Amino acid sequence: MKVLITGVSSVPGRLVAELLSRNGHQVMGIDRRPWPGAPSQIPVHRVDLRKRPAEDVFRTFRPEAVVHMATVSYLERSSDDLRHNNLGSTKKVFEYCHNHGAKKAIFVGRHTVYGAASDSPIYHFEDAPPMAGSLYPELADLVAADLYAGQALWRYPELDSVILRIVYELGPHRHSTLATFLEGPKIPTILGFDPLFQFMHEHDIARAIVSALDHSIRGVFNVAGPTPVPLSLLAHETGRTPISLPEVLFPFITGRFGFSRLPPAALDHIKYPILVDDRAFRKATKFAHSYDESDAMIGFRTGDAAKTTNKV
Amino acid sequence: MVPVSDEMMKRVHALDLPFNRYGIDPYGIQASTLAEVFTVLSWLYYSYFRVHVSGLANVPSAGRSMLVGNHSGGWALDGIMTMTALFLEPEPPRLAQGMAERFIGRAPLIGQMAKAMGAIVGIPENATHLLEHERLLLVYPEGAKGTEKLYSERNSLVDFGTGFLRLALRTRTPIIPVAFVGGGEAIPTIFNLYKLARRLGVPYIPITPWGLAVPRPTTLQIYFGEPIWFEGDGNEEDVIILRWVNEVKEAIAKLISKGVEERHRIEINRTKATAKTPW
Numbered sequence: 001m002k003v004l005i006t007g008v009s010s011v012p013g014r015l016v017a018e019l020l021s022r023n024g025h026q027v028m029g030i031d032r033r034p035w036p037g038a039p040s041q042i043p044v045h046r047v048d049l050r051k052r053p054a055e056d057v058f059r060t061f062r063p064e065a066v067v068h069m070a071t072v073s074y075l076e077r078s079s080d081d082l083r084h085n086n087l088g089s090t091k092k093v094f095e096y097c098h099n100h101g102a103k104k105a106i107f108v109g110r111h112t113v114y115g116a117a118s119d120s121p122i123y124h125f126e127d128a129p130p131m132a133g134s135l136y137p138e139l140a141d142l143v144a145a146d147l148y149a150g151q152a153l154w155r156y157p158e159l160d161s162v163i164l165r166i167v168y169e170l171g172p173h174r175h176s177t178l179a180t181f182l183e184g185p186k187i188p189t190i191l192g193f194d195p196l197f198q199f200m201h202e203h204d205i206a207r208a209i210v211s212a213l214d215h216s217i218r219g220v221f222n223v224a225g226p227t228p229v230p231l232s233l234l235a236h237e238t239g240r241t242p243i244s245l246p247e248v249l250f251p252f253i254t255g256r257f258g259f260s261r262l263p264p265a266a267l268d269h270i271k272y273p274i275l276v277d278d279r280a281f282r283k284a285t286k287f288a289h290s291y292d293e294s295d296a297m298i299g300f301r302t303g304d305a306a307k308t309t310n311k312v
Numbered sequence: 313m314v315p316v317s318d319e320m321m322k323r324v325h326a327l328d329l330p331f332n333r334y335g336i337d338p339y340g341i342q343a344s345t346l347a348e349v350f351t352v353l354s355w356l357y358y359s360y361f362r363v364h365v366s367g368l369a370n371v372p373s374a375g376r377s378m379l380v381g382n383h384s385g386g387w388a389l390d391g392i393m394t395m396t397a398l399f400l401e402p403e404p405p406r407l408a409q410g411m412a413e414r415f416i417g418r419a420p421l422i423g424q425m426a427k428a429m430g431a432i433v434g435i436p437e438n439a440t441h442l443l444e445h446e447r448l449l450l451v452y453p454e455g456a457k458g459t460e461k462l463y464s465e466r467n468s469l470v471d472f473g474t475g476f477l478r479l480a481l482r483t484r485t486p487i488i489p490v491a492f493v494g495g496g497e498a499i500p501t502i503f504n505l506y507k508l509a510r511r512l513g514v515p516y517i518p519i520t521p522w523g524l525a526v527p528r529p530t531t532l533q534i535y536f537g538e539p540i541w542f543e544g545d546g547n548e549e550d551v552i553i554l555r556w557v558n559e560v561k562e563a564i565a566k567l568i569s570k571g572v573e574e575r576h577r578i579e580i581n582r583t584k585a586t587a588k589t590p591w
Binding site for chain 1: 334417
């Protein structure tokens with residue numbers, strides 16, 4: 001199958017591209033960033049998805065399936081110039097799919113779209129409203145992109161659209177939203193709160209995306225891996241030191257004294273859990289994760305990909 | 313840190329919960345917290361209070377069930393002691409997971425402790441998820457109005473919500489009525505403070521003759537009734553649901569009456585047993 005991957009230079013993008021290529025698919029990538037050392041059988045076009053050259057890639061390659069991974073989230077920072085990036089690129093990708101005959105489009109989204117709140121359901125199902133836009137303005141663009149991708153189910157009925165809401169990524173490559181939060185030696189936590197964090201090993205995320213491609217599914221699916229763990233345990237197991245501080249002190253310490261910088265709305269993400277129920281995806285694709293929570297945390301801590309790749 | 317006996321840890325691991333290698337289950341229940349807290353609670357259960365339990369055989373040893381109880385006492389002593397009884401008395405032990413008031417979700421420290429013990433914010437989505445995963449749910453349809461009851465109202469029931477019954481129907485779960493008697497004697501509320509409570513983010517603060525709502529050592533009675541099954545899909549008209557809710561309420565009221573009748577005899581027998589104990 002001819003598969004086009006947007007955001008192919010990201011860590012999960014590369015893993016998905018390599019996995020698909022190994023499975024015998026013809027893979028092509030799009031990304032503004034380079035992929036140094038990309039395998040020769042995976043051509044990468046360095047174009048902006050919102051610009052005409054990107055449509056040329058669709059026009060000439062005519063992919064049967066598209067995996068849209070060119071989205072970013074702003075747990076750490078807010079940026080005006082990037083604020084509509086996710087929605088703009090997602091609209092274009094679905095238009096190109098429709099215009100150039102793609103049969104399947106997979107939107108790789110985040111479980112954080114559900115938002116963190118004290119009275120949220122402990123496990124979100126796919127029919128729960130994505131509330132993050134109102135709770136966390138920096139995620140509004142991601143929520144809008146997710147909802148737009150969902151609209152494609154009726155807007156382009158000939159296209160099998162799949163929206164994956166995937167939990168945090170963690171693994172040896174240390175390049176994800178959660179990895180950024182865990183970057184420093186000291187992890188700020190809010191005194192009296194220790195929310196569960198749900199994450200998956202990066203290789204399992206790649207396998208889940210490929211699994212979505214391999215099965216005849218359409219619709220919205222939560223994707224998760226092993227049992228979630230409390231933030232304090234996550235910090236300890238990744239070799240960090242959790243430091244509990246009263247919430248009132250956060251505006252004064254964030255971004256200083258070795259702590260990560262967090263926008264005010266991100267505090268709810270370290271107070272309350274965002275967990276998703278992934279039974280629908282597992283049932284539809286028979287997907288089962290290979291790496292448990294310890295594999296992912298130790299993989300991140302040691303940065304040793306070699307120890308874990310044999311499970312793929 | 314509380315010193316935990318091997319026996320206590322064995323009981324924790326005998327629970328039908330899918331702990332991971334860190335002793336954490338998918339709802340955030342922590343084996344180490346359970347062991348520590350139940351070590352303290354077992355002292356309260358066996359040595360501070362005198363707890364009488366009846367009808368334990370009505371609680372299945374596995375699978376989904378909904379324990380529906382009355383509130384007795386100015387705060388959730390009833391739920392805590394019912395949880396403790398189900399952890400300490402049956403073989404294998406069971407963990408009753410309480411449906412907590414919403415403020416627990418945003419309360420630091422105490423909320424975290426409650427979650428690590430299995431309590432969960434009492435919204436229908438959470439209750440459904442737990443029952444679909446074959447958990448034992450502990451619900452109090454009187455809500456906060458139940459724990460606000462004054463001493464003179466201690467063995468009465470206030471209005472029941474109906475959500476629990478629709479939930480039982482939708483998830484095909486048996487309802488086990490539970491009566492708790494003695495909470496009002498342990499924490500005899502003479503009045504509640506509301507304005508100060510709101511400032512502290514809690515619904516009310518109970519005041520007892522000795523001020524704070526610290527329970528006094530007294531006899532507590534817990535009665536588990538026979539399971540009640542209702543046939544339906546949860547979409548029945550309100551009038552039908554209300555009739556069934558009243559059936560559950562009446563079953564609990566009968567168990568409370570039984571407890572009140574037996575209370576004097578149980579207290580005398582307990583006193584005699586204590587007097588005979590050589591230590």
